[in-house]
Amino acid sequence: MNQTISRLIINRIGLGLLTLLIVSLVIFMITNLLPGDAAQELLGQSATPETLAALRSQLGLDLPIYTRYIQWLGGLLVGDAGYSMVNGMSIMELIWSRLPNTLSLAAFATLVSVPVALSIGIFSAMYRGSWFDRYSNMLAVFAVSVPEFLIATIAVLIFAVKLGWLSALSHIESANTFGEMLKVYAMPVLTLCSVLVAQMARMTRAAVIDQLSSPYVEMALLKGASPIRIVLLHVLPNALGPIANAIALSLSYLLGGVIIVESIFNYPGIATLMLNAVSTRDMPLVQGCAMLFCFGYLILVLMADICEIVSNPRLRK
């Protein structure tokens, strides 16, 4: 790795940190814009002005908003996101108890979708215009333009109602053997994968087609190399950067997708935790979950950009 690349990457990471800071400011401002405050909500109608004032100073709500923002941000930096307003539990503990579930769901979806998407993308690029290319493209348009809950309900209708193979709800605690785990994860992962595969395959196809039109491929063709050899040995190493970029960008879809999928299958992850927080207006928990999601999103976008920087041949010297 040379100096130009490392400088670009360090700049990009710095920009990412700045964006994260602005995002935290936006989240904090939106969640604190309404005049009604947590103390009022906790005590309800029966609150006397004295108890209200006491609780306010206990919660630190009598401080000016910028002081509260700095306190909140400082807390996040040392791993303290405050306490839930509904049950008084530590937000970090709540998040830690759910995070492994969401991460394993995301990991399964990634493990399944990446190989499938790459094969489809490369295959349809190799045989551009064939029936396989056209039908996979049609399916991809379908997958990205319908709501996730349609895909999920169709999956439930087929696999749980008609065939009776799977249960419509995720009973995560019953997943002890591999077979049981497969049953629990099959439908949520299938739903997430349909959109993931569609996006990734389209971007991979574009990246491979881009390479296939370059002179070195023509040279390899004239040399008499087989199509498989050209794609695996000549094209793929050169398309690796754009493909890695495509994978990282597509995976950022997961952060929105899990919200719907966890809710439909009643899966105990971070997204259902946040949905509950939104409907009970548990603002500290909403803030904590939102920051976690935005952090994950920024990491993926950052990785996509770094892949692009590293793979840019003009920077290699």
Next chain:
Amino acid sequence: MSIHKTTVATTNTSNPLSLFSRFHVQSVSGLIGGALIIFWLVMAVIGPMVAPYGANDFVSYDVFGPMSKDYLMGTDYLGRDIFSRVLNGTPYTIGVALAATVAACTAGVVSGLVAAASAGWVDAVISRAQDALISIPSKMFALIMVASFGSSVPLLIIMAAIAYMPGSFRIARALAVNVMTLDYVQVARLRGESMAYIIFKEVLPNMFRPVLTDFGLRFVFIVLLLSSMSFLGLGVQPPDADWGSLVRENISGLGAGAPAVIAPAVAIASLTIGVNLLIDSIGNKSAHH
């Protein structure tokens, strides 16, 4: 200058139907897409009037009833006619999304044009702010807004407009920066035209087609976002119902395979796929030219 005059003349036609002839929609999928869009746009206006039953009339004792002659899409969990409820939900699904898309694209395109035209620190400040907004996933932004302000139709429009403005801004700014370097814009600047004149008379007409394509895509995204929010129970609130709410309230009929769950979801899909088909056929045509 004469070239410039003719482009303006062809892009400023006011007849909405000329939009289709201009893009030469000839492919079958493009026609299907266009037909679906026109059908739903008409239904958004007259849907509640042509619905066979009232949206809240209990018309059948049969809950989650099958599709039949009387009830085209079956009945819902309270025995109401789903077809009538879908038609009554059309103004919500399409109207709210359309309002939000118009707001998002107008704000995005105007700020993109201003950023491109003024350059310098104005451009830097606008770009940075839009970049920060685009770093919050749209569903996450929607959840934060609803948690903070509660859910109402005006809030949903504002929320979706803000969430999808940065994407429109990026495209508009990139296009405008390109157009700005063309000769006729330079000439207009030398003539001493105002910034408003340059933006609206010189630059905007020449980015019409890509901006329109982007408008369609953004409309699809917003329909999906708002339907998802309603599906989660955080969008349009009862007694009003858009298509996402209809899927949510009938989800318990899924075990019985009731059409009440599937029909509204299919309605959403037909709208969004229709827009995508039309955009794709326009995109293919412009690629050939």
